[in-house]
Structure formats: structure tokens, C-alpha cells
Amino acid sequence: MLRQSLRILPLICAALLGACAVPHATDSTDASAPIVLQSQGSFAVGGTVVQSPGTYALGKAGPDGQTLHGDHARVVYQIPVNPRKLPLVMWHGFGEFSKTWETTPDGREGFQTIFVRRRFPVYLIDQPRRGGAGRSTVAARIAAEPDEQRWFNMFRLGAWPNFYPGVQFSKDPEALNQYFRQMVPDTGPLDNKVAVDAVSALFQRIGPGILITHSYSGGLGWQAAMRNPAIRAVVSFEPGSGFVFPEGEVPATMSSLTGPLAGTAVTMDQFQALTRIPIVIYYGDNIPTEPSSDPGLDNWRVRLAMARLWVDAVNRHGGDAKLVHLPDVGIRGNTHFPFSDLNNLQVAEQMQAFLSRAELD
């Protein structure tokens, strides 16, 4: 019986593909298994249109009467076959774009492919004025100023030229080459409202989903979640700024070697939106509790401390927020990019366990 089936299988499988083989193929954590998609694509969402005064005339030079569509987000999506209900919407941090979630600097699969394999629809964002969402309605100058040794430190790979001991980043020079090249400049002034507007417009378009933020988009993510109830949960990797507190409950400004870190006051009404969804925050390793003379370390010391106060505030008002400092659960050596570090599959397990406990998968 089995042998007979094997002979006719290619024909039958081709005919019945949607019903039989495919759903099994996509629920996989094995990077050598096929990736099976129902569909994939990209689109722009949100944004605005500006128009120059005057009248456009065919063949006349100059902007008179012409339009510019800009300040949208760019979105790339993949929908696996037999998808889970809620999509993951992944939003990069400062100086980065959707690449954050793609192939890791050392060439392994990033969170985009890892979670598509686990049957989550995945949407990657380029926020307005970044990467493929480059059309800005406001002019800007790109300085091309060398700054990578500072990022090496701020992203907690180490203190140039030394890696921190045990850091989860490949020592192959090509990994660092790829890592530096995944940065992109702002093509217009960095504008939080423009960014949050576009991401909220994305959830308006696709409906309920789970927002994954990183670093600078952490603070923007709280803004988006306060605005749009289609954001059903937030997973925030190393949020770096923009912690919102109810008026009257903003903690004292913290100071570090990289400057002051202040909370942002919002109305209790706004804040309460954040108490109605599950939230998890992850921080990596090499974040001290005491002041450090290493700016990269000291910068994240106050951010982790502020995040702890923030989680307390959310939960004090009836919320469901959790902070996971990865070394506390035995996951060590992570940089500012836990989702692309050498142990990113372990980090993915953490995130999927959170989604599972919150019944979001």
C-alpha cells in the first residue's frame, strides 16, 4: 500500500498541495526545511501628499503645481500556508530598517524567516523616511559622518576594538562588515508623530496583530498601542526611550554618561490602553546596575532601570506587563540585537512562549 502510494504521490501531491503537504511544511523550526508561503508582497501605507503652489505644465521644469507623496511606511509581508491568527509586525530601531529582522550579520535566519516557518504572518516595517520608505516631504542633509565605533559600543558588542567577553556576536570580520552595512540614514527629519501615524495606519489596514519593537521604536510602539486597539500585544526588545507614565507618576529623570533619560507624561486614559494588552520587554546581557565608565554599558543601565519602573506602573494599574532580563533566565551574552544574535533561536523560543502563554498564537 505504501509502496503503491509512493509511485503516484507526485501527481496526487501536486493536485492536492493546498490541502495536504503544505500546512505541515510550514510549521517548522528546521532551517533546512522548505518555507511554504500562501502569499508575499509589499506596499506603502499612511503618509501624506504635498503640492507645490502654481500650475503644472507639461514639459515645464520645476516643481510648480506638482505633488510629492511621502512620509509613508514601507511594508513587506509573508503569509505562510495555514497561518496562525495574529500577524507579527516587526518595527526596527534607530538608524535601521526592515533588514533588522532578516538574515543575521553572520548569515543565519533572522526573526522574519524564523517566525514565518512557525506559521506566523510576518510584516516588516521601514518607518517613514528610512530605507525603502525614503520619500520624505521635508528636505534633509545626510552627513555621511563616520560613527561606527560608537555604535559598536552603544549596541553593546564591546568597547572598540574589543568585544565583550562571551558576547553573542560572530568574531568573523564579515559579520561586523554586514552589521555596519545594515544601517541606513534618515532621508528626512526623524519625526515620531509621522512614524506612529504610519504604523497605526498599517494596523488599520491589516487588522489585529502583535507589534514587535526594537530600541527607538519601543517608545513609538507604546504611542501606537495607545492609539490603535488593533495592536493586541507588544513585544519590545531593549526599548531605549519614550517610556510613558500617567500624569503625576512620571519617575525622576535618570542620568547616565549618554545624557538624561526622562519619562513622558500621558493622560491616565491614554495610559490605560497599555494595561489592556499583554506586553513583554526583553533586555540582553552586559547591562550593569551600578554606574559604569563605559558609555554603552551606562546608557543601557538607566534604560533597563526605567523599563522596570514602567512595567511596575503598567501592572499597578491592572496591566499585564513583564520584563525579562535575559541573563536572569540563563540566556547570556546578548547584545542590543537579541533577535539576530548567535543565540537568536533561544530568544525566539522565549518570545514564542510568551505568545503562547498569552494565547496569542
Next chain:
Amino acid sequence: MLRQSLRILPLICAALLGACAVPHATDSTDASAPIVLQSQGSFAVGGTVVQSPGTYALGKAGPDGQTLHGDHARVVYQIPVNPRKLPLVMWHGFGEFSKTWETTPDGREGFQTIFVRRRFPVYLIDQPRRGGAGRSTVAARIAAEPDEQRWFNMFRLGAWPNFYPGVQFSKDPEALNQYFRQMVPDTGPLDNKVAVDAVSALFQRIGPGILITHSYSGGLGWQAAMRNPAIRAVVSFEPGSGFVFPEGEVPATMSSLTGPLAGTAVTMDQFQALTRIPIVIYYGDNIPTEPSSDPGLDNWRVRLAMARLWVDAVNRHGGDAKLVHLPDVGIRGNTHFPFSDLNNLQVAEQMQAFLSRAELD
């Protein structure tokens, strides 16, 4: 027998996926069938590193001694299961990036997904200083000057606000919204050598493949193919400039409403590289043979005329180049973007037939 097989099929298919169902699934022109990939990812390739004078010191502000990795191309790839031998490398035109080949402005599949479905490995390029390859080693200003009515005309959608009759572009306003938003600015000076260097480095990395160019990258594509024998064929959609001729054979400069169009002299040695590979050029509709008062039409009149002289030159020296003016083969209404027009599946058939005739598939 069939009924029995159906019952055990899910198990067998899951077990034998690589051997049975998957190869059939990917060789499909049906947009409702699953897309089955062996792998996907992204990387930076080529580029340079600049370093500021001075010494970097931890925590000290400013560029002293710091590096900037820039001027690379960004590449996104998908390898289908059971892939054809030669990958397609798709290179966007002026003001565009990899989005050119993704979802069409009206929301259908573009050449990326169409050809992955047909089992071609597909690589999409963002050329240096564009889109996700935004890190430039040279500073630049982004003007944010409204210019879309001019592009509406230059890309041969029509003479604003009117579409050309029968044009293969959706009249749904959202299609035009998406179309305008797929443009991105240069994040550094447009530099042909920098772009060709990075694309040549890509072929160095991935080995033999077929280069697909569009508009501005048409001319850069000849440069890349003269440099790198790993480029085994070129498919060029509406090349707009940079036609290379052997010294002494450069045709007279042509003039149009949008300015002069001159050929570029190269050595006979360089030129002969282009006679050793199959080349096809496609142009769409609404390109007149006589001068026109519509700049969009007149611009492409001279480009099509120059391309004809170019194909003649290649073939005169023993090459295998062909120019297909799509209306001549009954395919009408195409804009400057035939691969994303409403009839792009018909255009894909043309391209695949070329690859098949040249035994490149």
C-alpha cells in the same frame, strides 16, 4: 486505490516533502498556489570603508578615528525548491529600488514572485546609495521637491492628469498612490562606477546569472556585463542611457525635448564582451517614431532609436542581441514599467521564452 492514498497522504507528504510535493509546487504560474522556498535572505555586497583622521576614544563625541562602511549594494534573495540553474538578478532604475520588482502598484505579483514561482532563484538589488543600501560615503542633500507629474509623463502613464488611451495601468487612485510612493531619493551622489562595482561584486559572490535591468540601470548593466563574465545574459527593460559603442562607431547624438542622447565609446575589446552573451531589450507602447510635443513620448523616441542602432552594432560584431518593441508582437499599452503593468504576466511569458530559446532556463 486513489481513495486509500488520500487518507494517508498527509502523513506521507509531510515525510517526503522535499522529494515529492515541493518541486511541483514551485513550478507554477498560478498566484493562488503556494510559494515554496528552499531559502531566503539578504546581505550587503561590495562597497568601501572610509575612516576619519584622528583616534577614536570611548565616549568622546565626533568622528575622530571612526569608520563608515558604505556604497555597498543591498541584496534580497529567494531560492525556490528544485531551482533552475541560473538566478535572475533584478536591478531597478532611476529613483527606484528593489520594490520595482515586488508587488505591482495595483497589488498583484511582480516579477520577483512570478519568477520564483517558475523556479528561478531571484536576487533583488538596491544599488548603492538607494533604499536599503542607504549608507553613502559621500554626503548629500535630499531636496524633497515635488516632481510626480513629470514622472507620470516620463514613465509614460500619460500627460497629467490624463492617462494615455489603453495604457496598462490601473485607474484605481490607490494604484497611482502606491506607484508614487515606490520612489526613493539618492542618499549620496549618483555614481555609476560605485553602482557597477557593487553589482559586479554581487556576481563575484553568487557566480553565473542573468542580469535584468530597467531604464537607468540599462546602461550600467552593459558596463557590468563588460566587466564580469559571470553575467551570462542581459534582459533590459527600456534602457534609457549609457549605450556603449566601439570607438569610431558611436552614432550621431540624438536630440529630443528632454535633451541630447549620446552614445558612449568603449574599446573594441570591451565591446566584444557584449557579443558573447544573449541580450534582449524590451520597450513598451506609446513611443513615436516622429518628434512629439509630449516630452515623455519624445524622450523615449530617441532612446528606442538609439537602442536599435545599438542592437545592430552588437550583431554586426557577431553578437546575439534582439530588440522587442512590444506592440510589434501584439502586446499593447505598456508603460516604462512593463514588468509591473496590468499585462505583466504576458511580458513575463516573453521573457521566459527568451530565456528558454537561449537555453538559460
